[in-house]
Amino acid sequence: MSTRIAFLKGHGTENDFVIVPDPDNAVELPQAAVAALCDRRAGIGGDGLLHVVRSAAHPEARHLAAEAEWFMDYRNGDGSIAEMCGNGVRVFARYLQHAGLVGEGDLAVATRGGVKTVHIAKAAAGGDITVGMGKAFLPEDQDVTVSVADRHWPARNVNMGNPHAVAFVDDLAHAGNLYDPPPFSPASAYPQGVNVEFVVDRGPRHVAMRVHERGSGETRSCGTGACAVAVAAARRDGQDPATTGTPVTYTVDLPGGRLVITERPDGEIEMTGPAVIVAEGEIDAEWLETVNP
Numbered sequence: 001m002s003t004r005i006a007f008l009k010g011h012g013t014e015n016d017f018v019i020v021p022d023p024d025n026a027v028e029l030p031q032a033a034v035a036a037l038c039d040r041r042a043g044i045g046g047d048g049l050l051h052v053v054r055s056a057a058h059p060e061a062r063h064l065a066a067e068a069e070w071f072m073d074y075r076n077g078d079g080s081i082a083e084m085c086g087n088g089v090r091v092f093a094r095y096l097q098h099a100g101l102v103g104e105g106d107l108a109v110a111t112r113g114g115v116k117t118v119h120i121a122k123a124a125a126g127g128d129i130t131v132g133m134g135k136a137f138l139p140e141d142q143d144v145t146v147s148v149a150d151r152h153w154p155a156r157n158v159n160m161g162n163p164h165a166v167a168f169v170d171d172l173a174h175a176g177n178l179y180d181p182p183p184f185s186p187a188s189a190y191p192q193g194v195n196v197e198f199v200v201d202r203g204p205r206h207v208a209m210r211v212h213e214r215g216s217g218e219t220r221s222c223g224t225g226a227c228a229v230a231v232a233a234a235r236r237d238g239q240d241p242a243t244t245g246t247p248v249t250y251t252v253d254l255p256g257g258r259l260v261i262t263e264r265p266d267g268e269i270e271m272t273g274p275a276v277i278v279a280e281g282e283i284d285a286e287w288l289e290t291v292n293p
Contacts, residue, residue, distance in 0.1 A: 004282040007037075008095060009044065012087035012129075012275045014220035014256025018046040019095050020283075025057040031079030036291035037283070038077040043291075044283075047219045048085060049075040050092050061110045068108035068115045070096060076215030084113035084161040086223015090129040090275035093118045098277045113161025129275050133224065135267040136160055136231040139189075146196055147183045148176040155184070155196070156232040160269075162214075163194045164228035168236065172200055175210050178218035197225045199233065207233050208253040220256030227269050230261035241265040 005027055008019040018037050020027060029051055038046045051073035055061040061071035072092045074085045089109055096102040097120055104123075109116045117132035137159040144155045146167050151174055155165035165184055169175065175182070175198035182196045193214040202208050209229050211222040230250035234240065239248045241263050249262040259273040 003285050005285055005288070007044065007283050008277055008280040009046070010091040010094060010275065010277045012090045012221065012223065013254055013259060013273055015087035015222060016046045017048050017050045017088055017091050018044050019050045019052060019091070021052045021099065023054045023057065025053045029075070030292050033288050033292040034075045034079035035077070047077050047213065047216045048088060050088055051075065052092065052095060055110045060112065064110040064115055068110035071110040074111065078215045080215045082162060082215065084111050084224055086131060086133055086227060086271055087221050089116050089118060089131045090223070090273060093120055093129055094275035094277055128272050130270055130272040133227050133269040133271050134161060136228065136269060142186060142189055144189050145185050148174060156235070157189060158228035158231055160224040160227050162224055163190050164197060164225055165194050166197045166199060166229055166232035168199050170200070172198055172208065172210050174198065178210060178212040181214070182212055195222060195225050197229050199229050202253060205249065206251045210255065221254040223259065223271055226252040226254065226259045227261050227271055231263060231269070234263060242267055
């Protein structure tokens, strides 16, 4: 291992990430090391880590190499592995552009949640990045409830390649501090844990949310969560593009900014928002070894 490992820091609507470029999959990143890097006091700090690897070099993505050159090996802030991160995909694409590996326009990114189609807009158009997030799956076989203190709400079960429980509330303050995972029932609904979104209305097709991200706590933004919220809000409002044949768009305000979510008649969901690279530097490999006993 070299004595220095390159890293960058980026965010999408203030959902922030440590980025580790590693095209050949040569850097070992066990759970303890990732958690240390994401630590906001003793490490670099981030809601998660984006390990940038060529698909052909990673055993989990080799079968996708013909579709997507790059694999987003995403880790939560506690070092655990996650299927997908919508804001992370935008920041991942921005890094590839920043590094001169891709340009404006379309590209494919491999994730554990499948291959995602990304469009990088021209800077003159605001530079936003649009991600094809795939289709939402809405299990209908059981009712889900989430709780905070003595309050309880029914929640919509939405899967965006990762699990979400969406609860509509009267006041976002009712979600509490969201440091710890809000309890849910039945436990069988989410055997691997769940991302929990609390949502209020702001206007027609306009909502605001807070989120507890599984493995990270409350974050300033969650892309897959915003998609889950838009789908849940549309169904609550009687809108299903597969039935009407008309796309439906919701504006979703998060503590860290705004995302625009569109669900098309074919079920595909698109998410548009900003992504920013803010810093780059080097990790001391000897330090990283000390935090990974």
